[in-house]
Amino acid sequence: MNEALVAEKVNKYFHEPEEFRVLQDISFSINRGEFVPIIGKSGCGKSTLLYLLSTLDTDYTGLITINGERVTGLSQNELAVFRNKHIGFVFQFHFLLPEFTALENVMLPAMKLGRWSKTEIEDRALQQLRQLEMEPFAHKISGKLSGGQQQRIAIARALINDPMIVMADEPTGNLDSGNTKLVFDIFSRLAHEKNIAVVAVTHDLDFAKHADRVIEMKDGHIISPNI
Template identity: 60%
Template sequence: MKALSIHNINKYFYEPEKFQVLKEVSFEVEKGEFVAVVGKSGSGKSTLLYLLSTMDTDYEGRISINETLVTGLKQNQLSAFRNEHIGFVFQFHYLLPEFSVLDNVMLPALKLKKHPKEQIEHKAMELLSLLDIKGHEHKKASKISGGQQQRVAIARALINDPAIIMGDEPTGNLDSKNTEIVFEIFRELAKERGQTIIAVTHDDEFAANCDRIIEMADGKIIL
């Protein structure tokens, strides 16, 4: 099953003048594949991830996620689709610092309203255990280490069982030990749970260990 299909994507910026940032980008990603998107700054990789995240809808071409055509959907439809099918892990964890670790993880599922609160809490605790942060669940998110915060962000990304986890420099702020931990978590999620991971990264070693590398230059895929 295809987790992601992208056909002939063109994207333009119009400030300060018209500039084509993505040019005829097409590729597919299988369910359970762990893909790194690499390229120099300005190559278009972060712009591409932003389109795949469905947050930017101003492009030419077609994007299907989990065999649903998301191109052309209205903003409220995209917002609901995103919350259910896509998990995000950024370079900065974007946790709510005054909330507890547990509350941060539960938030997207409470928003989705698919399951009762007790069930969501149980699932969140399972994820915290899986990511080796059990015992920290009642601490404020601001009171744990950077590596732990990034693992909490991964747990939050997983709470709704998304089809795809998208990472924008997910290890960019971490030391080598925590980078390795996060990589192994992603590897296990792809292999054991069949979750698809697409990560934009500048880390050559991280990319080299992924299932596949998509390399971009000047708005095109070159590899």
């Protein structure tokens, strides 16, 4: 099985101040080893879709399957465990703990998962930082690092538990062009060399246009699933 994620007839409604259908019969799939940005104007529903796909929002109709497992209908506790095992998250605002070192931030999801010893987790975290050319900063307080460096730490943190899918919400929104290209190269390498599915919501068309394919949204619909 090569499908990492499948969405089938997903619909989402907002109920305040009046009922509004923000996602309309969304259906598509993404394979392992694919880097797929989701693009569209503000308000088109792309970030809402990402939060459904990532299981952070469960108020929808339709069906979402990740790594062959139906996540629709799982309890919040079951979803929390599933996310930590299978999904890595990268956000526009990296959400690092500023008083922790880079290494400590990367270790956190693995400490929560409890699959490895603390020594093994530290080794894994250092390996991730090394792959992202951040090992020299491992013991630096994350709040003292640049925006580009912090985003690379956030990517290392997303990878610590060997996820089969990485979901990113505007991951380059606060970065300059040089760091944007670096993040693109990292995501592309993760997909093609590590066989990870990478799904990234973005406004940046330059960031998106060299990916494997692009899903374009408008008014809650997918209008171009394979640019």
